[in-house]
Structure formats: C-alpha cells, structure tokens
Amino acid sequence: MGKNVIQPVIFAVSGYKNTGKTTLITGIIPILTEKGYQVAVIKHDGHEFESDVPGTDSYQHQKAGAYGTAVFSKSQFLVTKRAPEITAEMLLPFFPEADIILIEGLKDSSYPKYICTSPQENATPDEVAERILELLPKGRVGETSSNK
DSSP states (O other): OOSOOSSOEEEEEEOSTTSSHHHHHHHHHHHHHHTTOOEEEEEOOSSOOOOSOTTSHHHHHHHTTOSEEEEEOSSOEEEEEOOSOOOHHHHGGGOTTOSEEEEEOOTTSSSOEEEOOOTTTSOOHHHHHHHHHHTSOTTOOOOOGGGO
16 A cells, blocks of 8 residues: 555545546546555446447457456456446455545445535535545554655
C-alpha cells in the first residue's frame, strides 16, 4: 500500500446518469495519488455492458461459451466472469495494495458516499478528496520509505 493503510477506505461517488460521477472521480484520483495513496476504482454498471472488443481472442472465447476469460501481460490483467450476481465486495480482493477504493455508482449502498446531482452543482474534487481523507483511520497511516 502506498501509505500503509491497514484497511482501505471505501468511498462511493453515486448519482444518476450524466450527473458528473466519472468527471468527479477522475478529478479526485490525482489529488489522492499525489499525496502518495494507492487508489483503485470499481465502477458499477446498472445495465449489462459489453466487456470485450470484437475481434480479440478473449471476445471469441466468450462468444464460444466460456463463462470466464482472463487476459494478462507482464504488468496488468483483465478478468471477465459471468455469474448470477456480482457485488462490489467480490471485487475488493483484487486490490490488496489499495489505500482507497472509490466506487462509481451504488447509490443505495451503505458505503460513505458523495451524491452527484449535476456537474454544475457538485462539490469540487478537492472538497470530496478531503472528505475521503478524513475517513482514514487516525494513527494507522505511516509513511513508507518511498514516501519520505
């Protein structure tokens, strides 16, 4: 983890479609990463989405009937898995190094959250980042040698 946070802070940025969730999150990420935090994002899609691109091998594997596919290189991976129900909690273990996990969506969740209303009325990325940083456990964050 970037700053040795014992448990990651999980914070949702929620709201209806086109209310500025993605814009707000992409503004928050650099603020947090510049402070040395490892940030991951989990995006909830309330509709089914196409997870792969036609013409790729993994797309062909899915179309042939594979319930799951994984693509990896030396420095990244992408996993697609079909299941009757998938929750954000099922994805958290993919980010063991994260200090902060942002969730886009899940307005009905019990996670601490900011609700976007419109791009013109939303709080600034700095304001929301400050709310997130206030959730970090006091006394459980320490600088690593790479952050000194």
